[in-house]
Amino acid sequence: MKFRWCVIGAGGIADRRAIPAIIKDENFELAAIMDRTPAVAEKLGKKYKTKFYTNEETMLKETPCDGVYIGTPVALHVPQALTALKYGCNVLLEKPLAMNAAECDGLVSAFKRENKLLDAGYMMKYHNLHVKAKNLVQSGKIGQVNTARFFFSCWYPEIAGAWRQNKALGGGGSAMDLAVHCVELIEYVLGEEIAETKGFLANRTFSYEVEDTCVFLFRTKSGVIGSIEAGFNAPDGCGSKMEIYGTEGCVICSGTLGQEEKGSLSYLHVPFGGYDAMQNSAAPKPKRYYGAGGDLYLKQFRRFAALASRGENDYFYAERAAQVQRVLDGVYAEYR
Ligand SMILES: NC(=O)c1ccc[n+]([C@@H]2O[C@H](COP(=O)([O-])OP(=O)(O)OC[C@H]3O[C@@H](n4cnc5c(N)ncnc54)[C@H](O)[C@@H]3O)[C@@H](O)[C@H]2O)c1
Structure with a gap:
C-alpha cells in the first residue's frame, strides 16, 4: 500500500x-493537490497527473490520505494544519511552523x-554535511565548543503582492525566513537550545515593511556564544557559512545552507599542545568533505512517512520548531 500525500499550497516550494x-x-502516491489560484491548481494537477482543488476542505473530504504537506504563506499554517487535523490527517508543515x-x-x-503526527519543514538537518557536523561536534572532535557563526542570505527585491514582504502574512523578513534555519541547525548540531539573543534588524536596501537585514548574537544554555547574519540583500552568489569553533579545532561548512545537498565541510583537529608565543606551529591540514547530492526533501518525506506508517507520533522536531520561534520572538521583541 502506497503512502498517499495531499498537498496544500502547491504552486511555490x-x-x-x-x-x-x-x-x-x-512507495508514495500524490493523491491530490490544492492551490487557491485556480489556474495554478489546474496546471499542477495536469503536470503531476493528479486530482486538483482550490479548497482544502473539499480536497480532504474527497481524498483519503496518509500525510498532508502544507507549503503556504506562514499566516495560513495554523488554520490549514488544524483543518487537516479535523480530517484526521498527519501534517508536514513548512517552516517557520507558525507566526510565533x-x-x-x-x-x-x-x-x-x-x-x-506533526513535523516542520526544516529539511537542512538532513544534509549529509550537517549530520557530519553534528557528529563531529557532539562526539567532542573539536573539543569544548565556544563560538559559532552563520552567514545566510539571498537577493530578494521588492515584488508587488509578495506575502514574504507583508508582516501580517509572513510574520517578518530575513529573520523569519532565513535566520530560522540557522537557529534550527545550530540547536541540532550542538544538541542544545539557544537561551538568549541580542541583535539588530534593519531595512538597509529595500523599502518593504519587513526587515531585509538581521544580525543577532546568541548564547546557548551551556554558554556557547555565536552570531547569525541573514539578509535579503546580498547577491545569491555570496554563498553561505556555518562555522563552529572549539578548543581542539573547528568545523566550517561552506555553501551548505540551502535547498540542495551541496557545498563542503572543512574539519580541523588540533590536539591540545603547549602555549606557542610566536603562534607559528605548523597547523595540521583540515579534512574536507562534500555534499552528497541527495534530495533533502525526499529524506524529510521518507522519515515522516515511516513514522506515520508505524503510528509513531514523534513531536520532537515540531517542538524544536516551536523553540526556534521562541528564539525569533525574542529577536523581534527587541525591535518592534
Ligand atoms: N523548506 C524550504 O526549503 C522552503 C523554501 C521556500 C519556502 N518555504 C516555506 O514554504 C512556505 C511557502 O513558501 P513559498 O516560497 O512556496 O511561497 P510561494 O508564494 O512561492 O507559494 C505559495 C503557494 O501557496 C498558494 N497559496 C496562497 N494562499 C493560499 C491559500 N489560502 N490556500 C492554498 N494555497 C495558497 C499560492 O498560490 C502559491 O502557489 C513558507 O512557509 C516558506 O517559508 C520553505
Whole structure:
C-alpha cells in the first residue's frame, strides 16, 4: 500500500522541491493537490497527473490520505494544519511552523490531543554535511565548543503582492525566513537550545515593511556564544557559512545552507599542545568533505512517512520548531 500525500499550497516550494521529491519515491502516491489560484491548481494537477482543488476542505473530504504537506504563506499554517487535523490527517508543515511560539505550542498540543503526527519543514538537518557536523561536534572532535557563526542570505527585491514582504502574512523578513534555519541547525548540531539573543534588524536596501537585514548574537544554555547574519540583500552568489569553533579545532561548512545537498565541510583537529608565543606551529591540514547530492526533501518525506506508517507520533522536531520561534520572538521583541 502506497503512502498517499495531499498537498496544500502547491504552486511555490511545493512545485519546485516538495512534489518532485514525493513523485520520486515509488512507495508514495500524490493523491491530490490544492492551490487557491485556480489556474495554478489546474496546471499542477495536469503536470503531476493528479486530482486538483482550490479548497482544502473539499480536497480532504474527497481524498483519503496518509500525510498532508502544507507549503503556504506562514499566516495560513495554523488554520490549514488544524483543518487537516479535523480530517484526521498527519501534517508536514513548512517552516517557520507558525507566526510565533504561542501559535506553535497551540498547534503541537492540538496534534498531541488527536494523536496525529506533526513535523516542520526544516529539511537542512538532513544534509549529509550537517549530520557530519553534528557528529563531529557532539562526539567532542573539536573539543569544548565556544563560538559559532552563520552567514545566510539571498537577493530578494521588492515584488508587488509578495506575502514574504507583508508582516501580517509572513510574520517578518530575513529573520523569519532565513535566520530560522540557522537557529534550527545550530540547536541540532550542538544538541542544545539557544537561551538568549541580542541583535539588530534593519531595512538597509529595500523599502518593504519587513526587515531585509538581521544580525543577532546568541548564547546557548551551556554558554556557547555565536552570531547569525541573514539578509535579503546580498547577491545569491555570496554563498553561505556555518562555522563552529572549539578548543581542539573547528568545523566550517561552506555553501551548505540551502535547498540542495551541496557545498563542503572543512574539519580541523588540533590536539591540545603547549602555549606557542610566536603562534607559528605548523597547523595540521583540515579534512574536507562534500555534499552528497541527495534530495533533502525526499529524506524529510521518507522519515515522516515511516513514522506515520508505524503510528509513531514523534513531536520532537515540531517542538524544536516551536523553540526556534521562541528564539525569533525574542529577536523581534527587541525591535518592534
Ligand atoms: N523548506 C524550504 O526549503 C522552503 C523554501 C521556500 C519556502 N518555504 C516555506 O514554504 C512556505 C511557502 O513558501 P513559498 O516560497 O512556496 O511561497 P510561494 O508564494 O512561492 O507559494 C505559495 C503557494 O501557496 C498558494 N497559496 C496562497 N494562499 C493560499 C491559500 N489560502 N490556500 C492554498 N494555497 C495558497 C499560492 O498560490 C502559491 O502557489 C513558507 O512557509 C516558506 O517559508 C520553505
